[in-house]
Amino acid sequence: MSFGGTLREGVAHVVLAATAAVSIAAVALICVFLFANGIPGIAQIGLPDFLFGMTWRPGNDIYGIFPMIVGSVYVTAGAIVVGVPAGILCAIFLSRFASGRIASLMTPCIELLAGISSVVFGFFGLVVIVPLIRAMHPGSGLSLLAAALILGFMILPTIITVARNSLDAVPASYYEGSLALGATHERSVFRVLVPAAASGIIAGIVLGVCRAIGETMAVVMVAGNQVLIPSSIFDGVRTMTANIVLEMGYAAGLHREALIATGVVLFVFVLVLTLVVNTIKKRGEAR
Amino acid sequence: MPVEKTRPVSFACVEERDPQLDRDAVFEANDSLAAAKMAVRSLDLYYKDFHALHDVTLEFPEKQVTALIGPSGCGKSTLLKTLNRMNDLVEGCRVEGDVLLDGADAYRTLDPCVLRRRVGMVFQQPNPFPMSVYDNVAYGPRTHGVKRRAELDEIVEESLRRAAIWDELKDRLKKSALGLSGGQQQRLCIARALAVNPEVLLMDEATSALDPISTAKIEELVGEIKRDYTVIMVTHNMLQALRVSDKTAFFLLGDMVEAGPTEELFTTPKDQRTADYVEGRFG
Amino acid sequence: MTWYVSNPATLRKVTLGPASDDSGRFEAPAHTTSALALRGLVYVAAFVVMMAFLLIMGYVLANGLPALTPDLFAWEYTSANVSLMPALVNTLLMAFLSLLLAVPIGVGAAIYLVEYAKRGSRFVALVRMTAETLQGIPSIIYGLFGLLFFVSMLHWGLSLLSGACTLAIMVLPIVMRTSEEALLAVPDSYRQGSFGLGAGRLRTVLRCVLPSALPGITGGVILSLGRCVGEVAALIFTAGSIAAIPDFAGQGIFALFDSARTLAVHMYVLASEGFHIQEAYATALVLLVLVALLNAGASALTKRLRKDN
Incomplete structure (x- = not known):
């Protein structure tokens, strides 16, 4: 190879390695900027007061985000209750019950659902779900229930796609083995295939949880956003994401830092979830 | 999704024939077929346009080992999978003719789940479920309604003993079955099949993925279990057929060329093609 | 042991191979209610998901189409x-x-x-x-x-x-x-x-x-x-x-x-x-x-x- 060729190869190698390093740099930058701008705020407020404070009153410089943490957890739990059973069963349907034609009709719909902007979901919630809840129960209708329903619907494509892929990947020999023992199709699917695909299905659920806890716009539009721990599913609720998006536009000083710190708490939640997903995936691969 | 069990297998004249008449006809006209543990009569099998089995009539005597031999692609595995309706899973597969179990029409009068419980199967590749050894064996009985723990314990132990693997596995019943060696896995699969108390056991080249020592163990095991069960095995190894089986059927390109007592078929074949095949293999 | 085939057309006694005392141990699974229930559940879930999808699509289409005016594209x-x-x-x-x-x-x-x-x-x-x-x-x-x-x-x-x-x-x-x-x-x-x-x-x-x-x-x-x-x-x-x-x-x-x-x-x-x-x-x-x-x-x-x- 000529000298020019070697040089070109060397340059290419370095440039490509640099592009690969961009994702490392991005994560590092995000961490640095988020923590550098959030931690001083937390330090000033005091970590226990910040995390467990029940009052959020920026006018008086009181910043407790406990109701928001609880709000995020409640809304996410609601989304799981709504989305996970339907999602897993739908994945089982697509993988093991639907005929080829029905599956190929439904798959693009699920993909389209995955691509729809969260504002469209939020808007749909605002004009359809919220009035329905208002008709059922006195109040504005902007509620934990509305947010859980919309979010549950939004995490469906994530759960369906991941769970279906892992169900499709289960070796056919397991299914045949079960059938050959005289088990019905249904029993073979639920007692052999689903347990065999469990790690993938759980990874799908955690990814859905990740999406639900980080979802912002749809929740802001339907959840009511009161800074109170809700006492029923018809009460309004404010999540951490909603807190940031509602007040960041005009916040300054400590208020602004407290909002960034809210982002830090959310970031930590998501990092832990990502770690969980990766551990599950690794364990699944090891099997 | 090729796994829709609910899709009806197209089965010739299923609608037109009166099942009662049909069964009576079987009982009267084919005494020897009806008397055998299992039999096929005038069986034709198609994969879409491909005619895979041509007019096969064969009986499998009770508590004997019947070996199906022939070059690959001859239809021997296809016939085996027809006996417990595993061919239902293959899209475009069509069966014409009769499969008889104790003289009764296995396709028209038995639910496939019942048929498969009575006619168990061991596959070419060991396929234990990704669960514990115990749960693997208990899967079948649980499927068929056994719930009491004591009863399950009893079935698991008895089945593992019959498959001659109890002593090796009794201390690791709670361990994953995927951690066993290939030979152990296959014997576990035999135990799993025996746990639902089948009448017939189908073995589809069950030793072809195993080492010689495991193969010998399984051959010995087949010699043992034929006292209680009717065994039908597909094998590519003619020495194995000679060692293990009582009856052998030779298949070539979808035709059953010849069937008879194993000794006879190997020493004095009636058909020239059988002779060629048997001699070609033995040199 | 004695085995009863569930299908009434073929209801008869069959003596099974291995002699053991597990008579009546197994039930015929056939298409048991639990299998039917599971299948129903799966079909209902798929149906509900598709209905929700069609609802949101239909709603946006039905309300969005009439609202599309030339003014919007000025x-x-x-x-x-x-x-x-x-x-x-x-x-x-x-x-x-x-x-x-x-x-x-x-x-x-x-x-x-x-x-x-x-x-x-x-x-x-x-x-x-x-x-x-x-x-x-x-x-x-x-x-x-x-x-x-x-x-x-x-x-x-x-x-x-x-x-x-x-x-x-x-x-x-x-x-x-x-x-x-x-x-x-x-x-x-x-x-x-x-x-x-x-x-x-x-x-x-x-x-x-x-x-x-x-x-x-x-x-x-x-x-x-x-x-x-x-x-x-x-x-x-x-x-x-x-x-x-x-x-x-x-x-x-x-x-x-x-x-x-x-x-x-x-x-x-x-x-x-x-x-x-x-x-x-x-x-x-x-x-x-x-x-x-x-x-x-x-x-x-x-x-x-x-x-x-």
């Missing part, structure tokens, strides 16, 4: 016409800019991971880990970061450029992952063939591997495009919400520093203000159509990919 936004045209153009500009940044970097990183890096090196492990982390970060966190870094620290202000850079980081892991999968799907024989002819690694990658991986990479790009089109939370604090097309004709390159409201942000503003519900329906419909078109393009590409292989 070039200039005024509070009278509430035109979505500038937002539509901004969306395309924003998506184009962010992909301009993300695609070369993402594809380059994928090439490095698949073709150059030693398997199992710590650098590779770190790249993969960070890419997975990026993929899990919620868009509001990207928005916060963009605000802190591009808008404040670099003094780019609420602008097209800040927004595009933020989105670029957000879609980078998508481009990386899909490109990596596409490159891995290229058979090794292609590479060996090219190396065998004396071509260097770079030439092999550019001339031989990359073209075969192109449909897969394009699929990933379309996926990222969809994400850019629908994004709000990452843009609201980085690109702002001025409903006008940046004035590239007048300002040239400096128009990159103008604020730009994308379609999804436009929709959010309309919906949260609550004065222009009809226009919000129409915008939802346009967003839906954009995503549907992108998905159709992506699946057409995957089909071609399958045919080629």
Whole structure:
């Protein structure tokens, strides 16, 4: 190879390695900027007061985000209750019950659902779900229930796609083995295939949880956003994401830092979830 | 999704024939077929346009080992999978003719789940479920309604003993079955099949993925279990057929060329093609 | 033991092979109620999901179609016409800019991971880990970061450029992952063939591997495009919400520093203000159509990919 060729190869190698390093740099930058701008705020407020404070009153410089943490957890739990059973069963349907034609009709719909902007979901919630809840129960209708329903619907494509892929990947020999023992199709699917695909299905659920806890716009539009721990599913609720998006536009000083710190708490939640997903995936691969 | 069990297998004249008449006809006209543990009569099998089995009539005597031999692609595995309706899973597969179990029409009068419980199967590749050894064996009985723990314990132990693997596995019943060696896995699969108390056991080249020592163990095991069960095995190894089986059927390109007592078929074949095949293999 | 076959047509006693005292141990499973119940459950779930999907589609279509008026597509936004045209153009500009940044970097990183890096090196492990982390970060966190870094620290202000850079980081892991999968799907024989002819690694990658991986990479790009089109939370604090097309004709390159409201942000503003519900329906419909078109393009590409292989 000529000298020019070697040089070109060397340059290419370095440039490509640099592009690969961009994702490392991005994560590092995000961490640095988020923590550098959030931690001083937390330090000033005091970590226990910040995390467990029940009052959020920026006018008086009181910043407790406990109701928001609880709000995020409640809304996410609601989304799981709504989305996970339907999602897993739908994945089982697509993988093991639907005929080829029905599956190929439904798959693009699920993909389209995955691509729809969260504002469209939020808007749909605002004009359809919220009035329905208002008709059922006195109040504005902007509620934990509305947010859980919309979010549950939004995490469906994530759960369906991941769970279906892992169900499709289960070796056919397991299914045949079960059938050959005289088990019905249904029993073979639920007692052999689903347990065999469990790690993938759980990874799908955690990814859905990740999406639900980080979802912002749809929740802001339907959840009511009161800074109170809700006492029923018809009460309004404010999540951490909603807190940031509602007040960041005009916040300054400590208020602004407290909002960034809210982002830090959310970031930590998501990092832990990502770690969980990766551990599950690794364990699944090891099997 | 090729796994829709609910899709009806197209089965010739299923609608037109009166099942009662049909069964009576079987009982009267084919005494020897009806008397055998299992039999096929005038069986034709198609994969879409491909005619895979041509007019096969064969009986499998009770508590004997019947070996199906022939070059690959001859239809021997296809016939085996027809006996417990595993061919239902293959899209475009069509069966014409009769499969008889104790003289009764296995396709028209038995639910496939019942048929498969009575006619168990061991596959070419060991396929234990990704669960514990115990749960693997208990899967079948649980499927068929056994719930009491004591009863399950009893079935698991008895089945593992019959498959001659109890002593090796009794201390690791709670361990994953995927951690066993290939030979152990296959014997576990035999135990799993025996746990639902089948009448017939189908073995589809069950030793072809195993080492010689495991193969010998399984051959010995087949010699043992034929006292209680009717065994039908597909094998590519003619020495194995000679060692293990009582009856052998030779298949070539979808035709059953010849069937008879194993000794006879190997020493004095009636058909020239059988002779060629048997001699070609033995040199 | 005695065995009763459940089918009444064949109800008869059968004596089974092994002599043991487990008579009546097994029930005939046939199609038991539990199997039917499970099947019913699965069908109901699929039906409910599809109904919910059709409901949202139908609702947006039914309300959006009548709301589509020529006024909505006027070039200039005024509070009278509430035109979505500038937002539509901004969306395309924003998506184009962010992909301009993300695609070369993402594809380059994928090439490095698949073709150059030693398997199992710590650098590779770190790249993969960070890419997975990026993929899990919620868009509001990207928005916060963009605000802190591009808008404040670099003094780019609420602008097209800040927004595009933020989105670029957000879609980078998508481009990386899909490109990596596409490159891995290229058979090794292609590479060996090219190396065998004396071509260097770079030439092999550019001339031989990359073209075969192109449909897969394009699929990933379309996926990222969809994400850019629908994004709000990452843009609201980085690109702002001025409903006008940046004035590239007048300002040239400096128009990159103008604020730009994308379609999804436009929709959010309309919906949260609550004065222009009809226009919000129409915008939802346009967003839906954009995503549907992108998905159709992506699946057409995957089909071609399958045919080629």
